[in-house]
Amino acid sequence: MIPSQGALEGPDPGESVQKRVLIVEDEPAIRDMVAFALRKAGMEAVHAADARSAQTAIGDRIPDLILLDWMLPGMPGIDLARRLRRDDLTRDIPIIMLTARGEETDRVNGLDAGVDDYVVKPFSARELIARIRAVLRRAHGEDAEGVIEIAGLRIDSAAHRVFAGEQTVSIGPTEYRLLHFFMTHPERVYTRSQLLDHVWGGGVYVEERTVDVHIRRLRMTLAPFGKDGLVQTVRGAGYRFSASE
Ligand code: CA
Numbered sequence: 640m641i642p643s644q645g646a647l648e649g650p651d652p653g654e655s656v657q658k659r660v661l662i663v664e665d666e667p668a669i670r671d672m673v674a675f676a677l678r679k680a681g682m683e684a685v686h687a688a689d690a691r692s693a694q695t696a697i698g699d700r701i702p703d704l705i706l707l708d709w710m711l712p713g714m715p716g717i718d719l720a721r722r723l724r725r726d727d728l729t730r731d732i733p734i735i736m737l738t739a740r741g742e743e744t745d746r747v748n749g750l751d752a753g754v755d756d757y758v759v760k761p762f763s764a765r766e767l768i769a770r771i772r773a774v775l776r777r778a779h780g781e782d783a784e785g786v787i788e789i790a791g792l793r794i795d796s797a798a799h800r801v802f803a804g805e806q807t808v809s810i811g812p813t814e815y816r817l818l819h820f821f822m823t824h825p826e827r828v829y830t831r832s833q834l835l836d837h838v839w840g841g842g843v844y845v846e847e848r849t850v851d852v853h854i855r856r857l858r859m860t861l862a863p864f865g866k867d868g869l870v871q872t873v874r875g876a877g878y879r880f881s882a883s884e
Contacts, residue, residue, distance in 0.1 A: 658775060661702040662686040663693040663719070664737065665711055669760070673706060676764035682771075690714035697729060700840035704775055706767075707754075708737045717752055724753040728836065731824070733778040735770060737762075779823040787822050790882040792866050794822050803864035813838075814857040821870065821880030830877040854878055 660677050664670045665688045674684035685702065687693035689711050696702075705723070707716040716736060723729040733755045755774045758767055781787050785797040793802040796819060801808040810818065820838050829837070831847040839845050858867040871879045 657681065657683045658703040658771075659683045659685065659700065660704050660706060660771065661693065661696055662706045663688075663690070663711065663716065664706070664708040665689060666708075669708075669737075672764065673767065676768055677771075679764075680768045680771075688712075690716070690719040693719060697723075697732075701728065701837055702732060704733045704735065704771060704778075706735050706737060706758075706771075710739070717754075720752045720754055728833065731778070733774045735774055781823075789822055789825055789880075790866070790869055792822070792861070792864075792869060794819055803861070803866055806864060808860060808864060810860050811856060813853050814860055817853055817857055818880075821878075825880045825882070828873045828876050828879045834878065850878075 660682050662670055662673050662677075662684060664673070664686065670686050670688075674686060677684040685696055687696050690713055693705070693707075697705075707720060709716045711719075720734050720736070723732060723734070734753070735756045735758055736754050737758055737760060739760050755778070756770055758770055776782070776785065779787065779796075781796065784795070786793060786795045788794075791804055792808075794800075795802070799815070801810050801815065801818065816838050817834070820834070824837075831850040834850050835843075835845055835847065839849075854870060854872075858870050861867040861869065868884070869880055869882065871881055873879050
């Protein structure tokens with residue numbers, strides 16, 4: 640199905656932290672249609688034709704969401720979903736399964752495997768993008784406007800801005816990405832290496848102490864608003880964003 644220009648939503652002006660979507664699909668026509676729709680919607684599209692190359696792509700950089708075809712050569716999509724759910728690093732990546740019509744009974748298996756949503760082929764680009772946005776918002780604990788608020792600190796991913804109460808927090812691009820990751824994954828400890836994978840991407844060579852530098856800058860950014868205590872050091876483990884002391 641070739642989407643017409645008019646059927647697509649324009650880029651979301653707020654998606655300045657570009658969402659990276661991994662398409663795992665062996666049919667080039669569908670893959671290309673989806674990639675086109677994603678880019679049109681202001682997202683980054685990467686693709687893999689089977690489960691094995693999908694795992695390589697995920698190792699390279701953790702995507703924000705995976706569109707996973709059920710019928711793939713080699714390992715079926717559902718088995719890859721189960722495998723991703725078992726691994727700490729990939730457990731929380733939202734997954735939308737692409738299925739053929741008439742595979743409704745398979746959905747039960749998919750829900751067991753922890754899949755977030757389904758899109759039945761043939762689908763329109765508009766429907767797909769809407770589902771992706773909804774799943775991403777849910778996964779990140781954002782409201783419909785893309786806003787998350789924790790302990791008086793508010794991040795507005797649509798406006799790409801941070802507020803402490805009514806005051807605007809002026810923040811650097813890396814610190815913003817770090818804070819966005821923390822606020823979408825609160826109350827959990829991440830090692831430096833995990834933060835590098837999630838915030839910088841595994842394909843980039845960055846030393847672990849770079850994380851410490853940006854954590855320090857993030858705290859300095861939040862300190863004037865009394866919010867630096869939200870970014871906590873967990874001795875011997877890493878860092879955590881937490882509303883409790
Ligand atoms: Ca297929």
